[in-house]
Amino acid sequence: MPHQPADCLVFDDVTVRRGSKHLVTDINLRIPRGSHWAVLGPNGAGKTTLLNMAGTHLYPSEGTVDVLGHRFGRVDTRMLRRHIGYVDPKQRLDDIPAHEAVLTGLTASSGLLARWDPTTADLIRRDALLELVGMTGRADRRWSAMSQGERARTLIARALMPSPELLLLDEPSTGLDLPGRETLLRVMDTLRAEMPELTTVMITHHVEEIAASTTDVLMMRDARVLAAGPVGEVLTADNLADLYGIPVHLEQVRGRWFAFES
Numbered sequence: 001m002p003h004q005p006a007d008c009l010v011f012d013d014v015t016v017r018r019g020s021k022h023l024v025t026d027i028n029l030r031i032p033r034g035s036h037w038a039v040l041g042p043n044g045a046g047k048t049t050l051l052n053m054a055g056t057h058l059y060p061s062e063g064t065v066d067v068l069g070h071r072f073g074r075v076d077t078r079m080l081r082r083h084i085g086y087v088d089p090k091q092r093l094d095d096i097p098a099h100e101a102v103l104t105g106l107t108a109s110s111g112l113l114a115r116w117d118p119t120t121a122d123l124i125r126r127d128a129l130l131e132l133v134g135m136t137g138r139a140d141r142r143w144s145a146m147s148q149g150e151r152a153r154t155l156i157a158r159a160l161m162p163s164p165e166l167l168l169l170d171e172p173s174t175g176l177d178l179p180g181r182e183t184l185l186r187v188m189d190t191l192r193a194e195m196p197e198l199t200t201v202m203i204t205h206h207v208e209e210i211a212a213s214t215t216d217v218l219m220m221r222d223a224r225v226l227a228a229g230p231v232g233e234v235l236t237a238d239n240l241a242d243l244y245g246i247p248v249h250l251e252q253v254r255g256r257w258f259a260f261e262s
Contacts, residue, residue, distance in 0.1 A: 005069040008033045008166055008199040009054055014063035016049055023049040025223045027063070031199065031216075033165075036192055038210045038231070039203045041220035041243060047203045048170060050220070054201060055086050055168050068165055085159030085167040089152050089174045098146070098154045099139040102126045105161030122161075129157035132194065133187050149180025153187055160191070169202040173209045181209060185256075189213040207240070212255035219243050237262070 009031040016023040024046040031037060039047050052058035053065050056077040065072045067080055085105075093101050094111035103126055107113050118126070130136045133153040141150065152172045159167060173181050188211040192200065204210060210217070210231075217234040219226040221243055227234045240248040240259055249262035 005066075006032055007066070008035070008068060009201070010064075010066040011050075011053070011060075012064045012066075014053070014060045014065060016046075016053070016058065017061040022223050024220075027225055029218065029225060029228055031201065033199050034197055035199055035215045036211075036213055037201045037216045037218055038214045039201060039218045039220065040205070040207070040210075040240075041226075042205075044223075045220040046223040047220055050218075051168050051170055051201065051203060054166070055084055056080050082162060083165045085162070085164035087152070087155045087159050087167070087169040087172050089148070089155065089170070089172055091155060093143050095142050095144045097140045097142050098135050098150070098157075099126060099130065101143060101154050102129055102157045102161055105158035125161065125163075126157075129160050132160075132191055133157045134183060147180065148175040149177075149183055152176065152180070152184055156187065156191070160195075165197070165199065167198055167200045169200065171203050171205065173204060173206075185209070185211045207235070207250070207257045207259040210235070210257055 007030045011027045011029040014027040015025050027050065039050065041047050049058065053060060054067060056067060059072055068083055070080060093104065096111055100112050103112060103118050103122065104110065106118065106122060107116060130139050133156050135150065135153055135157065138150060143151070146154065156172070173184055176184060192198065192213040214231050216229060217231050218228045219234065219239060226243055227239050235257060237248045237250040240250060247262040249260045251258045
């Protein structure tokens, strides 16, 4: 993919309808390469619909979507998906150890395929990614024995295995306890520091789950964009109050954000 535009994702006047219901309406958004976005909003706001379009799994009813410089309708989306990592904590893999689970990112399968062997370079990258997500000491742990946090980190390493340009994460903190959440957010900060060319978009319900390395925030409500832009400008108490319909007090501690009803 020699073409490297400044924007990784571009949504122009995008609407998605299902019957009479609008899943998203009039979305205009540009996500630059190398930026790291958190997507906030209540249930039904349109967050996952937006992520599915970014992952080329859903087409707009109206408007245009450009992913990695290629417009839907003018490109083979199967080719694009090779450059997109997708992390869904609800995904289930075969009961295989973490080191095999990470390799399945190359085959887009739930287990290792018969008559397929990774190269030496693949194995080196797998080991580096296991270290990146803190799973080196748990590389032999099978899927059924992993905690929810270990599964989330394994899925991140799996998604990174093909060296994507875009990483999409759909509520990766779902079901995590405090240690699991904090470990996951450290992993996000680390991978963003070590892979500066990578663009990330992560859906979350909670301000506390926004990693310190986040550069931009998108707020969605009622299928529309409420606010979008640099985290320091968009993540405000007033915007959060509009987003959730309650008065909000916002604090920042050690580069992280915490919100309370005021």
